[in-house]
Amino acid sequence: DAKTTQPPSMDCAEGRAANLPCNHSTISGNEYVYWYRQIHSQGPQYIIHGLKNNETNEMASLIITEDRKSSTLILPHATLRDTAVYYCIVRAQHGSSNTGKLIFGQGTTLQVKP
């Protein structure tokens, strides 16, 4: 699975959009981009994933560049409860050649401030 690079920390003002970048320049054609977050002392929480098209759900939007070498997770109106470590993970589709395990990096610690 391709390696990802994320900034170690970011701040965001409450009510503003939080834009979390991720570089995955070695991503291959069958690899998806997944975003999870971990609020202190809790298990990782799935946010969103995508292959090449932009995706949106009730939690966030995922913007993937056309060359797929980077992506941005957007939390449109950050709240204090969005303070967490955000992980960008690239993983091939689970199939006969892999078991679907996730490889976590250090992630980005997002601090939402009042």
Next chain:
Amino acid sequence: EPEVTQTPSHQVTQMGQEVILRCVPISNHLYFYWYRQILGQKVEFLVSFYNNEISEKSEIFDDQFSVERPDGSNFTLKIRSTKLEDSAMYFCASRKEAGNQPQHFGDGTRLSIL
């Protein structure tokens, strides 16, 4: 919304004792995982399990570890003879099917070895 549940939330055990961590995955999920997170470190993959057998395990998952799905609803992780360095958060995750579907995590068991 269905969720992965783990018990106990906190387990304290003497070094050398056996411990069993329990997980109830989401009911229609077929793929199961254990991860651990030592305090202040990354979330690390331990093992994946499908169709009543281990499909992949990491170097961490040595002979002291075992997993079982004893009754079609529970998924357990056993550590036979615990060591101080086994102290960590242990997370269970499950997934519905192969492909690109995400894993969903429980809130973990904090294992403290004395």
